[in-house]
Amino acid sequence: MKAKNQPPKYLKAKIGKHLEIGHGLPPVIQTMCNTHTSDVAATVAQCLELAAAGAQMVRITVPGLGDIPALKEIRDRLRAADCEVPLVADIHFSSATAFEAAKIVEKVRINPGNFHPDHDTARREFARFLEVCREHGTAVRVGLNHGSLGKYITDLYGNTPEAMALAAMEWLEMCIDAEFFNVVVSLKASNTVVMVQAYRELVRRMQERGYVFPLHLGVTEAGNGEQGRIKSCIGIASLLREGIGDTLRVSLTEPPVAELPVAAYLAARYGGTPMPGLPQEEEHILRAACDWGPALLNREIDEIPESAGLDEHLKDEIMQGARRRFYRPEYIACPGCGRTMYDLQGSFEQVKARTDHLKGMVIAVMGCIVNGPGEMADADWGYVGEGGGKVSIYRKGEPVLRHVPDSEAIDRLLELIEKG
């Protein structure tokens, strides 16, 4: 514990040779490839596209040890093309894969709790992982999401913002003990209220502990179009305007390059970076979401005033993004990544079109069977791509139909919803 009256230490993370993230620095914007990592040419092309469009970091999924040679090849081809954008490996469930990725890329994102089902073993693996990262100068993101908290923590504290912050503090405590400070932490949720409360609680606990690690902000599974943009802006702006947040990703179920102007708008508005040129309509939506969403979410106001000059539809969307009034279903959809094995963007559009009358229902459309079911914590119904032309349908987190052919899956989902 820090000495009494001692101010907390605000830490910075160094990502590669040139990029720093942390207190007092402008927010860094990042995104993630949705190509298959094993398709080296496509992933290199997308990294180049994203770096050229302003991404300051690019994340790539690394599903297993078999993808490590491709990761190395991707890095080598980018560097040979004079592209120095730092790469972040996204790893789930496999500590062995995380150890190898840490030797190749500038940063590795993990959820340490899923390194192993046995919590003590996960802790031991995380301690070993920090030593590999120390040796190779690799930064770490401790990335916990609402819905993927370990059972040990939800049994004690429920699936709450406090539980998210406590779970993160356990891993940060291990970093402090190991004197490993090259760490960024995230606590994403699809529910903007949960997300904002979790980050605030984490900041409070880090300040109390005396070490404030840089924060990666994001509203996970925000969906697409204006709904995804509004929801992302409300969650991220609520924190940035309080001085919370050092790097951000706007997750949209769209090509990843579309995320960058939204992220750049947020970084410019709250961090003083150059304002991106945006189409007038998009700029209008983002500005309105940032002007009114945080005040609604914080319950500083109950309605958007007439004087704002917004049309009713935009007001409805902002009210829903701030979770103050629901006028349509609430959609949760992941952005997709190298684990996605089906037409996620097209399926999401079809699900939206067929379910838009189900006001108040929470419907998730997720890109993979590995992480999708765990991530759709709030959903009444889930539509999860298995790959191989098959879909699983979930109700309240439990699978009710598996291996449904793609072509029939939306009909089956609607039948189940009608049965109730």
Ligand code: SF4
């Ligand atoms: S849930 Fe979506 S974004 Fe997350 S790992 Fe699966 S496909 Fe990728």
